[in-house]
Amino acid sequence: MPIFGTDGVRGLANGPLTADLALSLAQATAVVLGQGRSADARRAAGKRITAVVARDPRVSGEFLSAAVEAGLASSGVDVYDAGVLPTPATAFLIADIDADFGVMVSASHNPAPDNGIKIFARGGVKLPDVVEERIEHAMAGQKLQPTGAAVGRIRRFADAEDRYVVHLLGSLPHRLEGIHVVLDCAHGAASGVSPETFRDAGAQVTVIGADPDGLNINDGVGSTHLDKLAEAVLAHGADVGIAHDGDADRCLAVDADGRIVDGDQIMAILAVAMKDRGTLVDDTLVATVMSNLGLHRAMADHGIRVEQTAVGDRYVLERMNEGGFSLGGEQSGHVIMSEFATTGDGLLTGLHLLAEMARQKKTLAELASIMTVYPQVLVNVKGVDRSRANSDEGVSAAVAQAAAELGDSGRVLLRPSGTEQLVRVMVEAASAEDASAHAERLAEVVRERLSL
DSSP states (O other): OOSOBTTBEEEEBTTTBOHHHHHHHHHHHHHHHSOSHHHHHHHHTTOOOEEEEEEOSOTHHHHHHHHHHHHHHTTTOEEEEEEEOOHHHHHHHHHHTTOSEEEEEOOTTSOTTEEEEEEEETTTEEOOHHHHHHHHHHTTSOOOOOOGGGSOOEEEOTTHHHHHHHHHHHHOSSOOTTOEEEEEOTTSTTTTHHHHHHHHTTOEEEEESOOOOSSOTTSSOSTTOOHHHHHHHHHHTOSEEEEOOTTSOOOEEEETTSOEEOHHHHHHHHHHHHHHHTOSGGGEEEEETTSOHHHHHHHHHTTOEEEEEOSSHHHHHHHHHHHTOSEEEOTTSOEEETTTOSSOOHHHHHHHHHHHHHHHTOOHHHHHTTSOOOOEEEEEEESBOGGGTTTOHHHHHHHHHHHHHHGGGOEEEEEEOSSSSEEEEEEEOSSHHHHHHHHHHHHHHHHHHHBO
16 A cells, blocks of 8 residues: 655654654655755765755654655765744755755644645655655665665754745745734644744734644644634734644635635735736636635636646646746645745745735735635445445436526536545536535435445
């Protein structure tokens, strides 16, 4: 069974994800990414192979990152240990110091007992499937075992956070004076760097969820639990709230009245602003098939084309790279601004969202009104044969009928899960009642037609 999932290697720490696995994975990564033409050229020029390693603050990250660093150093790779930093900071630092690759130890928005290992290639880009397969194959092969002066060194990356903060501040089109923001750092990797950066950008900052103890990451806080952020915004009379997840590659927001502003709305705001500045490449936004119909309508009204991809930020990024596009993302708050980042960056997204509030002198609610959010109902139909979801005639007929009944006022999406034996039925409509009725009706057809 493959160990790589949709976003690296992830699992219960000391369950499937052990120190031995982390060590072996690091050694195999050194074999695959520490070899080849570019690595040979570096060695010929008298340079050593280097990697950046960082982690989020969950307790298992301490032994897993130590195992990763041991595996790399024992394979002749010099390691820059960046400590606790967000995933996008790791990706940025790899490019900034021209490292050969990097590793982030994090399970993102998952609970504390889980952990994960994400590997980035030169330039801070995610690995394609074929390279992950090569690394997995190399885990069973011969390891690199240099001796003497050829073994790798592990050193503290002392100015890692400062480099990242300077990069973020340098990206801003407008400072944030006059804005009071509540930051929810999910007791995660952004707990130190996010408040510092927003303050340096000129905002008045109130912080919640920024006391990590290794066990409380994502526990009732962060981008998957927005109620506490909404309460804090109202309690402090703040203008806006920004929520990160555990590794801070996501950003969701709440307005001054505590209403949620999701990734689709954030992308709509940024897309129009970038188009006005002439930085939205080909006037195109890249989004997944799960993005709200309201996003498509709003973008059409502003002369912006929406390119659709499968669900997952890696697919968004692939399409952005193929087309050279500058903005893309997901409803969940993974927003990629390719002029400044190679992956979703929750701090970057939040800073640019607030910069638009400051530049236009508008509230977040006013900016978000650019897009009407259509009620969206998602039903997960379990215990069915997902392999027949797109080929069964009865299911296809039911989907077509629902789409015809909704017309231009709604949308239907039926999608087999990539990891579980279930089928997802998503319906958008002008009212929540219509969306729910169509979704339940389709779900019943799926149960009847695809039952195992």
